[in-house]
Amino acid sequence: MTDGEELTLADEIVARARIHAREVREEYELAVDLGALEWTVSPRARRRAGLCRWNADSGVATIVLARRAYDHYDWPEFAGIVRHELVHAWEFQHFGESGHGERFRDRAGALEAPRYCEAFAEPRYVLRCLTDGCDWRATRHRASTPVKSPDQYRCGACGGPYEVEHAESGRTWTTAGGYGGAKAALGDEW
Numbered sequence: 001m002t003d004g005e006e007l008t009l010a011d012e013i014v015a016r017a018r019i020h021a022r023e024v025r026e027e028y029e030l031a032v033d034l035g036a037l038e039w040t041v042s043p044r045a046r047r048r049a050g051l052c053r054w055n056a057d058s059g060v061a062t063i064v065l066a067r068r069a070y071d072h073y074d075w076p077e078f079a080g081i082v083r084h085e086l087v088h089a090w091e092f093q094h095f096g097e098s099g100h101g102e103r104f105r106d107r108a109g110a111l112e113a114p115r116y117c118e119a120f121a122e123p124r125y126v127l128r129c130l131t132d133g134c135d136w137r138a139t140r141h142r143a144s145t146p147v148k149s150p151d152q153y154r155c156g157a158c159g160g161p162y163e164v165e166h167a168e169s170g171r172t173w174t175t176a177g178g179y180g181g182a183k184a185a186l187g188d189e190w
Contacts, residue, residue: 010041013070017063017082024083028111032090038062045069046141049081049117052088056096061089072120083113126167130174131160149176166190 007015017039024030042064049069053062063085070078087107091098098104100115108115123139125147136157140146146153150164151174164179165172169189171182183190 009067009070010043013041013065013067014039016075017065020079020082021086024086024111030086030090030107030111031094032086033093036060036093037089040064041067041070043067046121047119049073049078049120050085052085052092052098054092054096054098059093061092063089066120069117069120080112080114081117083111084108084115084117087111087113122167124167126165127162128165129155129158129160129162131155131158134158134160136162143179148179150179151175 018034021032021034021037025032025034036059038060040062045064045066046068048066050063050065053064054060055062063082065081065085069081073081087104088098090107091104095103105115119139121141123141125140125143127138127140127146127150129136134155134157136155138156147164150162153162154160155162161174163172163174166182166186169182169186171186173179173182
């Protein structure tokens with residue numbers, strides 16, 4: 001950094017994550033090549049607290065951390081997210097692939113890293129089955145096709161019809177036309 005430059009929140013997140021990665025590599029003897037690891041922060045991510053991308057051509061893994069997750073979690077929880085993504089980087093570097101299978105579970109368990117992260121943002125939409133006795137429910141953060149046209153899809157448990165609720169307003173719809181009507185009625189509150 002040069003004189004007069006101020007650190008941003010993204011700089012802070014990356015600095016803390018890099019320090020933690022060095023500690024993890026030493027303490028848990030995780031054979032991850034930190035020199036072939038890049039870090040970035042997503043200011044937009046709402047669902048994923050982190051992810052690890054692999055570039056097989058360059059052999060570089062990029063860990064992307066969500067700024068909103070950093071704001072939401074305290075450091076020990078966020079450090080768990082960093083360890084989770086380091087396991088993905090380790091898998092990519094050593095095996096050329098990564099997932100949440102047995103090898104991942106074993107290594108993540110050894111590092112005290114969560115297998116999955118709790119949601120850190122409230123969903124924008126809730127999908128609910130309309131069939132009596134079925135308690136299937138799903139959430140979405142974006143207006144995906146199942147949100148926009150629920151009549152073209154079925155419940156994930158029983159195959160029945162479902163409705164979509166705009167979580168903030170409570171408005172519901174079961175068709176593409178209902179989606180458009182709810183969006184138009186809410187206007188700026190959408």
